[in-house]
Amino acid sequence: MRKDVSQVRKKIDVINKELKPLGNTCQKKLVSESEKTRMKKLEELGKNIDLLQ
Helix, strand or coil: CHHHHHHHHHHHHHHHHHHHHHHHHHHHHHHHHHHHHHHHHHHHHHHHHHHHC
16 A cells, blocks of 8 residues: 555656646746737837827
């Protein structure tokens, strides 16, 4: 029984090590997309302000 638990924990650790970089990559991608969206909205706002003046 203890061997089984040990093996399962080892497998979980291996999978977690593989998933960690993937999670970091996804987070970076989401942040960059968010920044692009924010910049587009700021540019649109700037254009609208220029048109009002």
